[in-house]
Amino acid sequence: xxxxxxxxxxxxxxxxxxxxxxxxxxxxxxxxxxxxxxxxxxxxxxxxxxxxxxxxxxxxxxxxxxxxxxxxxxxxxxxxxxxxxxxxxxxxxxxxxxxxxxxxxxxxxxxxxxxxxxxxxxxxxxxxxxxxxxxxxxxxxxxxxxxxxxxxxxxxxxxxxxxxxx
Ligand code: FES
Numbered sequence: 001x002x003x004x005x006x007x008x009x010x011x012x013x014x015x016x017x018x019x020x021x022x023x024x025x026x027x028x029x030x031x032x033x034x035x036x037x038x039x040x041x042x043x044x045x046x047x048x049x050x051x052x053x054x055x056x057x058x059x060x061x062x063x064x065x066x067x068x069x070x071x072x073x074x075x076x077x078x079x080x081x082x083x084x085x086x087x088x089x090x091x092x093x094x095x096x097x098x099x100x101x102x103x104x105x106x107x108x109x110x111x112x113x114x115x116x117x118x119x120x121x122x123x124x125x126x127x128x129x130x131x132x133x134x135x136x137x138x139x140x141x142x143x144x145x146x147x148x149x150x151x152x153x154x155x156x157x158x159x160x161x162x163x164x165x166x
Contacts, residue, residue, distance in 0.1 A: 045151035058107050060096055063150040067096035067104055068139055073123060080124030081163035084156060086143060094125040094136035
């Protein structure tokens with residue numbers, strides 16, 4: 001009887017050990033699947049040096065596969081509640097996808113013009129003509145000195161997002 005009990009205990013412990021190892025291996029495998037790929041992590045943030053921008057000429061950057069427009073405004077371009085003000089300079093930062101159906105507007109004569117259905121956005125990214133229902137969207141960003149880091153929502157970005165809602 002005692003021998004049987006010991007054998008049963010041994011088999012029980014063996015099953016428990018195998019199940020524990022299998023469970024740990026499964027959890028490790030699931031973590032590998034859930035964790036973002038290194039290439040995704042690396043692509044999560046994009047740094048833009050504002051010193052490299054020329055006033056009146058927007059630059060297009062890529063962040064998480066999306067075009068991002070950054071325009072250093074000239075003095076005669078309209079003021080907007082979505083202006084990012086750094087020192088004496090004003091910038092427009094926007095996701096470069098038309099808010100109608102997602103085409104990429106092109107910069108022509110101080111406006112972003114969408115070739116798909118004729119939508120137009122002014123230098124502040126506000127829709128001024130055609131079917132786009134709202135301004136160009138704001139990407140999350142934070143300001144570090146004279147650099148914008150896309151991917152983190154800093155206080156300046158939150159302030160502009162709040163102003164855009166008002
Ligand atoms: S997608 Fe731009 S106006 Fe329709």
